[in-house]
């Protein structure tokens with residue numbers, strides 16, 4: 192079952208669902224979702240010197256991103272074709288019996304701005320800020336301002352609390368993340384033997 196506005200307010204009030212800071216609840220609570228705002232940090236991928244990213248080579252993932260901070264009141268220009276990582280201003284704590292999905296806002300979608308390329312699940316048990324996969328599919332640059340509402344969370348109640356919530360065991364490599372976090376896919380167990388090496392991958 193998807194939580195309605197009153198359900199969301201009740202869970203926030205009870206304190207097991209945490210979303211903070213919220214400065215204006217009336218503005219952020221929607222009929223069946225909660226709007227989240229854009230944070231000040233961005234990770235941009237360098238355009239040069241990347242021949243190919245091998246997910247098992249952590250340096251190839253992390254060395255080619257640069258961090259930019261744009262204070263509230265200033266603009267981050269998202270150019271056509273750009274892909275950058277942003278973050279929600281809010282940090283969340285999702286209780287074990289809820290699944291949250293991060294969605295874009297229609298108003299930004301109509302400007303061709305997408306806030307998650309693929310991954311939209313925020314697991315039961317997840318705690319931290321949410322990394323946004325920002326891209327501009329249009330033809331004109333779009334000015335984003337930290338503090339603006341860019342995304343929304345939809346909460347679904349599970350049939351029973353997750354037995355192994357995020358953060359409780361193996362993996363959970365994004366638990367507690369602050370600001371945008373580059374991919375940590377190299378930490379996946381299937382890459383254990385080849386991590387940091389060329390993994391036998393052919394360079395093309």
Ligand SMILES: Nc1ccn([C@H]2C[C@H](O)[C@@H](COP(=O)(O)OP(=O)(O)OP(=O)(O)O)O2)c(=O)n1
Nearest residue numbers: 307310311312313314317321322362363364365
């Ligand atoms: N746009 C998103 C989507 C998810 N997350 C956070 C909340 C999720 O609970 C966590 C993990 O998401 P996935 O399970 O989709 O990612 P992985 O499977 O790659 O990570 P893991 O192996 O840690 O489960 O990342 C995020 O910050 N931004």
